[in-house]
Amino acid sequence: MSKVKLRDEIDSNFKWDIESMYKNDEDWEKDFKKVKSLIGELKLFKGNVIKNPDNLLGLLRLKDEISRTVSNVYTFAKMKQDEDTNNAKYQEFTDRATTLMVNIGEVSSFIVPEILELNKEDILLFKKKNPGLNEYSHYLDEIFRQKEHILSEKEEAIIAGVGDIANGPENTFSMLNNADLEFPVIKDENGEEIQITHGRFIPLMENKDRRVREDAFKALYETYGNYKNTFASILNTNIKKNIFYSKVRRYNSSLNAALDEDNISVKVYDNLLESVNDNLDKMHKYIEIRKRALDLGDIHFYDLYTPIVKEIDMDIEYEEAKEIVLKGLSPLKREYLEIAKKGFDSGWIDVYENKGKRSVAYSWGTYDSKPFILLNYQNTLDNMFTIAHEMGHSMHSYFSKNNQPYIYSGYSIFVAEVASTVNEALLINYMLENEVDPRKKLYFLNHFLEQFRGTIYRQTMFAEFEKIIHEKTEKGESLTAEAFSNIYKNLNRKYYGEEIVIDEEIAMEWARIPHFYYNFYVYQYATGFSAAVYLSQKILNNEEGAVEKYLEFLKSGSSDYPIEVLKKAGVDMTTKKPVDDALKLFGELVDKMERLI
Structure with a gap:
């Protein structure tokens, strides 16, 4: 009977280099505490967001720092959980990170309502007085576009507060489907x-x-x-x-x-x-x-x-699949190919299935991490195409984060x-x-x-x-x-x-x-x-x-x-x-x- 390997039985050459994010759990805890401290600083801006252009810029930069750090905290915890969904420690880490993000949402709920007390003419004047705000032009335009759908500060805080509960259906489905269901x-x-x-x-x-x-x-x-x-x-x-x-x-x-x-x-x-x-x-x-x-x-x-x-x-070993994929991508020329090859050789990819590993394939990472890829590779043509597919996502992430400031480093699902x-x-x-x-x-x-x-x-x-x-x-x-x-x-x-x-x-x-x-x-x-x-x-x-x-x-x-x-x-x-x-x-x-x- 062919049994699925345990995580420890997989060769490290075929695992993603997730430790490049945090060498150990203690480093993760430091960032977790850092975010809590930054949340305290964020609270000081309440009622003062639009007092002057410097306050607005300072708030937006602090907001980015919080988002960037908590993204590392959550992504690491969730990816460690995805390695083995039966791992109770990283289930707990993921829960803690999720709760922290909900807390951020609650605390930051005052930001958009306060910004909306300004009008577009005020924003233009603010940007003239502090050109640093120009980096946030599209972000601010987006806030005003959605003005009619943004609620009061108290209502936004309530919405943010139920975020943990709102994630319940997806989390429950994932645990039932990946950890508990046995075929x-x-x-x-x-x-x-x-x-x-x-x-x-x-x-x-x-x-x-x-x-x-x-x-x-x-x-x-x-x-x-x-x-x-x-x-x-x-x-x-x-x-x-x-x-x-x-x-x-x-x-x-x-x-x-x-x-x-x-x-x-x-x-x-x-x-x-x-x-x-x-x-x-x-x-x-x-x-x-x-x-x-x-x-x-x-x-x-x-x-x-x-x-x-x-x-x-079509029994295609993983190493052969990598070479074929790179040849297929050759029309995209040197810049693209060199980075893709680097990705294959430097711990972007978690290749093989192991017991408890999340069943889907995905590309994920943060502004500060490698654009990781999770696979459950089988030696099939479809799975070779999955490599090409997920590498496309990771390359998109790589180019975006290396050419955009944090605020615009992601890209929409569309x-x-x-x-x-x-x-x-x-x-x-x-x-x-x-x-x-x-x-x-x-x-x-x-x-x-x-x-x-x-x-x-x-x-x-x-x-x-x-x-x-x-x-x-x-x-x-x-x-x-x-x-x-x-x-x-x-x-x-x-x-x-x-x-x-x-x-x-x-x-x-x-x-x-x-x-x-x-x-x-x-x-x-x-x-x-x-x-x-x-x-x-x-x-x-x-x-x-x-x-x-x-x-x-x-x-x-x-x-x-x-x-x-x-x-x-x-x-x-x-x-x-x-x-x-x-x-x-x-x-x-x-x-x-x-x-x-």
Whole structure:
């Protein structure tokens, strides 16, 4: 039986260098205490924020110092917890850091209401008297843009005070899903026992033995089904939390509230759903081709991940995957490649799965840390693309924090998936261009089509599910586990068409998606993919200045609104064109596959 290794059994060469943040717990405690001390200094500004320009600048710089330090404190604790979610010490550290952040929110609740006592003309005068405030121009503009949704000082303090409670649904889901839930053991294609885990599930879905795929599929979703009422209760609470915040801040819907944070129009969300729904015929055709290529009498959801081209064993060791990824990224030229290679060689990445390790892949870090990457690497083509994907995020973070002041060093979720997907698009182009075996070319083409399916169609289906369940709750409807499952099952039927058998188990998939706790996050995978396809085509076509414009986009951080940052890079997401063009390309690739089958 293949057992998951313990953390201590993993070679240190394949672990992230998280100790570069804090050498030991004592250093972490020092920063924890430092933040508490700085909070005391912050309190002294209450009632004095707009007394003069120097006070305002001093407050904003102190606010940044607190944010920067507590970001280190929280990120370290949470990443240590993610190494092994059963580690009680770092669960406690994470809880303490979370409580500290809530305290900061409570104490700093006076800042924005006091700033809003000024008007824009006052701000201009302040900046003239103290030019140091010019660094905060976009930050201050953003405050005035959202003025109607900002509450009184006392109300803001109450909102901040419930922050710890508001994190409850996501934290509860994470602990249940990653630490407590245990999946059954099945037999692999060789008759050997293997325990299903989050990290092993997709490789099992790619298995060429249909019996293995079906057993893994049913075993996983039956396990979720055993806890369906618990998962429904957690998700319901999260939806109601989102609606509560939207009402308190005077938005007309939870969707509008979520998008307004980045100054994104709801029309962008609706355009995505409309474009994808108008192009479902292309997905239905792809499913029909997959069924025919696999020579199946009927096609099930556990047949969606296995490669169409049979008997091609893509067993890619991690070291080989790194080299292929770097070759794929070569169109981005020297500056990008040198930093990416440095990332591979200097402890950015935590590579392999271990018992208790958080199941997702992500890129995360702080202004002062390396842009770390968490993987659960298996030797598959998908996992190699995950390396490219997460390296895109980390490179975006690296360029942003090295070219922007702290206040603008982050980037919005709306643009977050662009850099990661550009990397994937460049890598698949490299694979297709440098492969002579027509069967492998077909294999890679299938993989690219799967990126479209998983990133545009699947994520848009998730986005439609989120919109439906929030709208129903806003209308006062009650959502049970059965209701969630019916909605989800019907969406699968619409998106995948009549050719596929709608397995009962797929109706429980909503219970395992962590992104449903991220408040209308997933639509940005689809919009980001569309923008990335557009930008990658410019890069691959050697359009003059394309790489330079792209790198400037990566370096822009949050110095402007995300829609505007993307426009400067050359793509306008306020129109339907990027999504329509991406789906047009998908249709062309489906037709190409049909000719090759």
